[in-house]
Amino acid sequence: MLIFIPFILIGLFVLFSSFFVVKQQTAAIIERFGKFHSIRQSGLHMKIPVVDRVAGRLSLKIQQLDVIIETKTLDDVFVKLKVSVQYKVVTEKVYDAFYKLDYPHDQITSYVFDVVRAEVPKMKLDDVFVKKDDIALAVKAELNDAMMDYGFDIIRTLVTDIDPDPQVKIAMNRINAADREKTAAQYEGDAQRILIVEKAKAEAESKRLQGQGIADQRREIARGLEESVEVLNRVGINSQEASALIVVTQHYDTLQSLGEATNSNLILLPNAPQAGSNMLNDMVASFAASNQIGEAMKDAKKNKED
Structure with missing residues (x-):
């Protein structure tokens, strides 16, 4: 019985070594006596012990390789770029992917650096x-053209990071801050200019309305004076006497309004009791003189025409 034990163990070894499992999204390469024999996909498979062996396994999933490159730009700035390459093994080209390249990562990295x-x-x-x-x-x-011959399909490439030299980043931040301050100053200047213009427009409109009000006031005063003169003329007072009377009356009205006002610092000169009569006499004399001058000018003109 003991003689058969080694044969039993050998049989169990051969039995168990004849089967192998390939995981999902994986391809197994089978070699027979060191020569390529077949490619096995996911599932349970059988091989001849000792004669066949699993030379390797390749993942069919999408993989990612991150490559960091330092290079110089046209304006002589050194910058580091991180390029992420997403790739996978083409199912129909597992043989090429396994046998044509020993280190696919190094090959992909070289092409990324070159480009x-x-x-x-x-x-x-x-x-x-x-x-x-x-x-x-x-x-x-570039990678698609080169790596497809080796059984690799480039799904996507992404430049995920751009990192300039630290001093360059500081300078860029200063430039950006200066530009923003310049823009803010321009906006503030525009706002102040708008305020000044609008204020000037408001003042101009105020002055215009004020002047219009004064003109309307003087027009009404003149109309009132005209009506007063007409009333006085109807009772036998001529225009000169009527004008003088109106001026004197306004003079005393002004004095009365000043006397009624409190905390007034206004002084009206002349302010003597006889100021009204003096003003009246002066006005009558000025009116008489102006009439005489007017008559003399008319006579001179008439003699010149004759």
Whole structure:
């Protein structure tokens, strides 16, 4: 019985080594005597022990490789870019992916370095930020052409980070702050200018309305004086005497209003008791003199025409 134990163990070993499992989204490469034999997909599979072996397994899932490149821009600024490459093994090209490349990550990284260092030096730093999608598309196009022959499909490339030199970032922040302060100052100046213009317009309108009010007031005063003169003429008082009487009356009305006002610092000169009569006499004399001058001018003109 003990003689059969080794044979039983060998049989169990052969039985168990004949089966293997391939996980989902994975491909297994089977070699027979060191030569490629077949590719097995997910599930339970059988192989010949000792003769066949699982040479390797490849994941068919989408994978991501992050590549960090330092390069120089057109305006001589050193910048670090992080490029994320999403790729997967093409199911129909598992053989190429396994046997043609030993280190696919290194191959992808080399192509990313080559493309980025060819594209970024053509751009200024600001353009690198604006055109990062163009850089990603250039990387994807180059990788697709190169890696498809090796059984890899480039799904997407993304420029996920752009990191300039720290001193350059500080300078950019200062420039940005200065631009914002300049814009704020312009807006404040525009606001102040609008306030000044609107204030000037308001003052001009106020002056216009004030002048119109004064003109209306004087017009009404003149109309009142005209009516007063007409009333006095009807009772036998001529225009000169009527005008003098009205002036004297307004003089005393003004004195009366000043006397009724409290805390008034206004002084009306002349302010003597005989000021009214003196004013009346002066006005009558001035009217008489003006009439004489007018008559003399008429006579002179008439003699000149004759």
